[in-house]
Each structure stands twice: as C-alpha cells, then as structure tokens.
Amino acid sequence: MDIRQLKYFVAVANARNFTRASELLHIAQPPLSRQIQLLEEELGVQLILRNSRPLRLTEAGRMFYEQALQILNRVDQLKTATRQIGLNQQRTLSIGFVASTLYGGLPMLVRKLRLQHPNVDIQLVELTSQQQFAALKSGRIDVGFGRVRGNDSTVARTILREERLVLALPPDSPLAGESSRIALSALEGQKLIVYPKEPRPSFADHVLSLLNDHAVRPAEVHEVREIQTALGLVAADSGLCLIPASARLRSDLCYRLIDDARITSPIIMSHRLNDNAWYIPVIKEMVAAMYAENPPWLDVEHSVFPGGGGAAPSRPAPEAKPPRVRKKPRPA
Template sequence: MELRHLRYFTVVAKHLHFSEAANELNISQPPLSKQIKQLEEELGITLLKRNNRKVELTEAGKYFYKSAIRILNVIEKDIEIARNIDYGEIGSLTIGFGGTVVYDLLPKIIKQVKVNYPNIKLEVRQLTTSDQIKSLLEGEIDVGILVPPVDEENISTLSIREELFVACVPGNHRLANNDSPVDIKEFKHDPIIMTPEKSGKGYYHSVINLCRNAGFYPNIEQTAQEQQTIVSLVASELGVAFVPQSTKRVVHENVNYLPLLQEHKKVTALAWHKGNYIPAVNLFIDLIKEHFVEV
C-alpha cells in the first residue's frame, strides 16, 4: 500500500464519483479505478460499492475513509515538521555569551529568535571568550557571542557591533564629576581593574592598547571576569576600569562613567564552527545579519 492509494481513495470517497475524482487528481479514470482496486486487494476488503449509476462506501469503507484522512493529516504534519527541522525552524540552539552583551544585545537577540522561529529551543551559557572558542571546537555550543580576534581556522566570525570604551571611576575620584571627555593619560598612575588575559585576548589587549597608545602601560592591580564584578570593585575604590559603553547599564551609586578623549572601540562578534551544519545555525546567522549587524 502506497500513500497515493490513500490519497486517491479519499478523493473518490469525497466525491463518490470516479470522473469527478479523476478530474481533481488530474489523472484519467481507468488508472484511478485500477489504483482503488489495488488498494482493496492489498487490504483484503471492499471499500466501495460500484454500479452503473453510483458509487457508495461500504461500512468498512466509511471507517477506512476516516482513518485514511487521519493518516494523511498526520503524515502531512510530520512532513512539514521534517521540512522545518531541515530548514532549522524546529530544533535546538546553544548560544555562548560573555561580557556586557547580557545587558542589552543578548535579550534582544533571544526575543528576535522567538519572534522569527518560535519552535527553536534556546539554551544560553555564560562563558568567557576563550571558553567559548573551546566549546565551539568541541561542539558544546553552536554559536558564540564574543570579543575577537579568534585564532582558530575552523571558527568563522562576524562582527556585530563596535562600542567605545569609557572610564569607570569611584564616586570620590578626582575626575568623577568631569563633564568633558577625559584624556586617558589622566589615569596613568591609577590602579587599574580589568579582565584577565586568559578570559579573552581581544578584550584584554584592547585595554592594553588603549593605554599604550596614550604612552603608558596600565598599572593592573586587580582582575575580574564579569563586568558587574569589575564595577563593584571600582565602587569599592580599589581602582578604575576601562569598560565598553554597554557596561554603563550596570548602575552603582558609588560609580561614575566618563567618556574618553581617545576613541578606542571594543568589537563584539558572532562565532561558529565551520563544520557545524545544523540548519538552525544558518538561520541564526542570517537573523543576526538582518537585525543586529551594526558595523
């Protein structure tokens, strides 16, 4: 028994007329009659009573008609689900993220995925850039949102946005109430709080280069991985920090954010393994390109 037998039978059962059914199916009447006969022989039951005047369903035919409709509906639904899985519209996607994207970019991305692909199950994992790279290579996450560069030939990246660095200072700092952009040289002798290099070379070296371009090497007194922790350490008056603008969303009563005279930018990028052929990954990349690429 083939699916076409079921489809042909349901159309004949609907019209109770072979000519009308053949017209709907766009086939001639003799082959249609032959297909129905093959179905009856396969099942070993009579589905239709035929004579020169009319076609009627037998009692078995009435029951099987309802069953055939149900079977075809289930199959059509399953085919559609399979197509959606192949297109990436159903399935799961594990996203790695780190840094300040948790405050603004990540919630927007998750919301957009839910709007465009409500059947994709999302899992998010907070990881440093270096941990994201490792997880991408090992297949533990599907995509990452991190700070480039990524020195792995098997990982592709797409820049999403650039944002300026600002100074994060305690409320009692001598420059805390400065209204105009501050020259980073003013912090030459201040203790600096920043992320450790092992967490992500891109972010770490951005801060180092920011200072070096101003003629000094930062006096690193304290390190912390999370932006919220860095802000708390600044509020505790352990030093100052140079953070991306999005960190300003972390509000603390004993912290001020100051624009810098030097316009040095931090880049955020999407990353994925070149060998990851999960359809949802391609859909996610296209969604990011359409809605979130700023650079």
C-alpha cells in the same frame, strides 16, 4: 578512509598512547595500530610520532586531528538532527555568550529567535570568548558572541559592531569632576581594575593592549573574575575600570567616554568554519534588522559599525554626547 578510522585516530591523539586508546575503544591494540597505519598509508604522510613517550602528533597529524574532530562533531549533530526531525522533536540551538553581551542585543535576539522559531530549543551557555572557540569545535555550542578576536583557522568570525569604551570611576574621584570625554592618557599612573582574570586571552588583555599601544602605564593592575566585581571595587574607590559603554551597570558610579573613536571593544559572532546550518544566515539577518530598528540598548553614539556592512542604524548617528548614568537591573 572512514568514520571508524577518524574515531580511532582521535582516540589515540587524545590518549597519546595506543594501549590506553585501545582500552577506551574496547578493541585490541594490534587492529587499532593497523587502522592508523592504513590511514597514514592512504594519506601518504605520517600522523603520529611513535618513538616518543607519550606519543606526539606530527604537524600534519595536528591539522588532521582538528579537522577530524569537526567531522565527527558534525556527524553527531547530523544524527541528532535527523532523529529529532524523524521523531518530530524540537531542534536545539546552543548560543555561547560573554556576560557583557546581556546588556546589549543578545536578549532581544534570543526573544526574536524564539518568536520566529518556536520549535527550536534555544540554550544559552555563558563562556569567555576563548572558551567559545573550543566549545564551537567540540559541538557544545553552535554560535558564540564574544569580545576577543581569535586566530583559530577553524572558526569563522563576524564583527557586528565596535562598541566605544567608557571609564568607570567613583564620584569623588578627581577625574569625575567633568561630564565630558576623557583622554586615555588620564589612566597614566592610576590604579586599574581589569576583568576577567582567567582564562586568557580575554577582555582584560584587550584593555591592557590598548593601553600599551598608547604608551599609557597604570601604577598597578588588579585582575578580578567578572565585571560586577570590577565595578564594585571601583565603587569602593579601589581603582578605575574601562568597560563597554553598554555595561554601565551601577548608578553610584561616574562614566566618561574615552575621547578616541578607536578605543573600542568588538561584538563578535563566531561559528564553525564552513558551517552552512540554517541558523547562521537567520541570526545575521536578525542582527541587521535589530540594528536598523535602533533600539535604546544599541546606544548608537557609542558604536562604530563595519563599513559597507548590512548592520547599520536606520537613522544617522547623532553627535556623540557624554555618557549618562542610567539605572539598569542587575543580572540574575
């Protein structure tokens, strides 16, 4: 088995047609078919079902395809990194993120990375949690910070902390009369705004799942594309919205902490499984150090940290207090 055979197999799997794949690879079809046959003979299993139109992968073929993609991406990264070092060029670190992480620790983390590793070109790519999984496998990003738990076996995930959720509501809402915590059941029969609308699964599905688990049924659910739109509609008295505590962006809204420490949204760091690159331990150590500093954005009383993990506040968390309305700059 060699790299060329992996490339041939991936091309056939993508095109689902030997003729089309041979055209894309600029080789004749017979030698392409022969190389795939030799690959199957070496593995001792069938990878492609040739009697279907378009071609389909066997179960073994699908697994082989995912692994082959990772190997080819790592080979490309190896070539790029070697050239950059040989030519004394900057290394590149691509970080995927969901928008709400900009209101927490991501900016501080990136500043620290740039300060400690000035020769690394750090690129930020806004992607949903689901998009990050595909971007990691394709090599588009190296690390992702999201909020949705995935089940992709090729992606390693570390929960950095669980962030408490708050209910955003207009100031004249009957539920805004008190500054204390509020039960999740208060959303029963209310108009609910969730985000993002797509792609799914997303934070919207996480919120809806929490409500379903607690048998809370909103009167209707309005889906929008981003958090800024959701909070704008709340301000227009079009519904209520559950958001992470750090994402209280508008000062013209009221925010009430959900009175259940289990109603949270995770901050998840994702990277390729078995990725031993230098930046994985560096980022984890930086996050732990950031949490130990207990910066204002961490909002310790609204965070739950993994038991036994290294990312714990340096001082005991104070007793939880009702969320305050705080003015924060709008994202650029």
